[in-house]
Amino acid sequence: MERELISKKELLDEKGISYGQLYRWKRKQLIPEEWFIRKSTFTGQETFFPKDLILSRIDKIMNMKEDLSLDELADKLSPLLPEYELRKSEFEKRNIVSQVVLQRFASSDEAATVYSFERLLYFYVVDKLLLAGEMSMEEGDQLLQTLRDHFPKFGDKPCDLVFVRKMGVSSFALLSVPSEIYYESGVKLIARLSLVECIERLKGNLI
Numbered sequence: 217m218e219r220e221l222i223s224k225k226e227l228l229d230e231k232g233i234s235y236g237q238l239y240r241w242k243r244k245q246l247i248p249e250e251w252f253i254r255k256s257t258f259t260g261q262e263t264f265f266p267k268d269l270i271l272s273r274i275d276k277i278m279n280m281k282e283d284l285s286l287d288e289l290a291d292k293l294s295p296l297l298p299e300y301e302l303r304k305s306e307f308e309k310r311n312i313v314s315q316v317v318l319q320r321f322a323s324s325d326e327a328a329t330v331y332s333f334e335r336l337l338y339f340y341v342v343d344k345l346l347l348a349g350e351m352s353m354e355e356g357d358q359l360l361q362t363l364r365d366h367f368p369k370f371g372d373k374p375c376d377l378v379f380v381r382k383m384g385v386s387s388f389a390l391l392s393v394p395s396e397i398y399y400e401s402g403v404k405l406i407a408r409l410s411l412v413e414c415i416e417r418l419k420g421n422l423i
Contacts, residue, residue: 219394221264231274244286246277246293248374253394266394269410293416300333300422307331312421313343320353321360338363340418341377341409350406355386362388379407
C-alpha cells in the first residue's frame, strides 16, 4: 500500500505558503529532509511529500510560530526523544494513557519507578491502538515487544508503525519514512502510525 503523496505545488497552493517559507522551515529542520521526495513526472523531476505528514506538520508550524521562535519549534517538532523522565505515580496522575494499559503492561512496576520518554512512548502507542478498538490485549503485548526490540535501531530517523492482520494472525513492523509497502493478497492493513507524530503529541502532553 503506497502512502498518498502531495506535490510541492499542490502543498503551496493548499496551505497558502511560499516556496521560501517551505525551504526556510526545511533549513531550520522543522520539516525532515526525508519528506522531500524527488520523483520523475512527464514534466521532469518534481518534489512530493507524504500528504498526511506534511499537512499535519504545516498546520502545527502555522499554529505555533506566533508563540515560539523557529529554533524552539524545531526542538518541539524534533523526532529525537527528549532527555525526560517521569515517575510512574506522576504518569498515572496525568491520565495520558488509560489505567487499563498501566494495569496490563506496568502492573509490576513500583509507584517510584522512573520511566524514560522512550518507555512512556511505548505505553502511549499501545494505548492509542487499544482505545481505537483496533487491537487486542494480546496483540498489545506483541506490539510492546516489537517497539522494545526495534524502535531504538532507528536513532534520530523517523519511522512508521505498520499493523497488519491475515487470517486472524497479526504482525507489526517498523519502517523508515518515507517508504512504500506492498502486501500479499489477503493481508489487511489495520493501522499505520507515524511515530514522529506520536512523539510530538506525547511531548505536548508532558513537556
